Amino acid sequence: MKSLNLWNLALDKKRKSKTKSFSFVRRRKRKVSLPPHYAKPNRCATFKKNLNLMKMFPENVYSIELNNDYFVGISELKNQTLSKEQFVTDWNSQTFIGIIEKNEFEVKLSKKLIGEICILKGKLENKKGTLEIRTGRIFKIIFIAILLFALSGIITAIIQKEFEVIFHLIMTVLVMRYIFMELGFRIISKSGINKLTEIIGINKLNKIVAQHGV
Known part of the structure; x- marks a missing residue:
């Protein structure tokens, strides 16, 4: 009996030592920090990036x-910019057309069709500043007209159950x-x-990551 009790006590001690070592390993594992490349992605930054693409x-x-x-x-920009209010027969004589006031400007390229694609708006202070480039008003109107035409076509196709037409209009x-607007905007x-x-x-x-807007 004594030998049996001693054997049981030895087994109990062995089990306790295993559980202690296992819990110690688990605690040590919790304290281990992941390296930088295993860090979770910033969901807010990813959302802003996707939102920026969906503008x-x-x-x-x-x-x-x-x-x-x-x-x-x-002063150099004024020398290369024609005023919007001027009546000029040769618009290509200067680089830009627009308005310049003190340390702010809003200009576009002087070429008639190409210049309407994007507007350059800037504000300068000392040796620093910000530059915003956005789509021109005429191209916005053209795209909105195409979008409204496509929406009216989609509504008509839904009523008539012509689903192939819906796919073509969306594409x-x-x-x-x-493709066309994005590529043209980037080039100009x-x-x-x-x-x-x-x-x-x-x-x-x-x-700088631009805010969502029309």
Whole structure:
């Protein structure tokens, strides 16, 4: 009996030591922190990025740094910009058309059709500033007209149960927005930024995530 009791006591001690070591390992595991590349993605940043892609019209916002003080760049920009209120036969004689007031400006490329695609709006202070590039009003009106036409066609197709027509209308709107308008906006905005950089002397250009808006 004594030998049996001693054997049972030895088994109990062994079991207790195993449970203690197991709980210690579990506690140690809880304290282990994951490396940076295993961190959970920022859901808010991902949502803002997706929201930015879903905007009705393309738009970009930049923070800029100048080589010189802002008044030097503004004076050079005035020399290369025609006023909207002027009646000019040759619009291509200057680089931009728009309005310039003190340290703020709102200009577009002087070419008639291409210039209407995007508007460059900026505000300068000392050697820093912000630059906002958004879609021109005429192209907004054209796209909204196409969108309304497509919506009316979709409603008619639903009533008549022509589901193939609905698919074609939706694809037309998506192609117009995310291929033609997006591609045209990127090309013209890049051209406008390059010309503006040469005129006002932009040293650094950093993109800022634009807020959702029409």
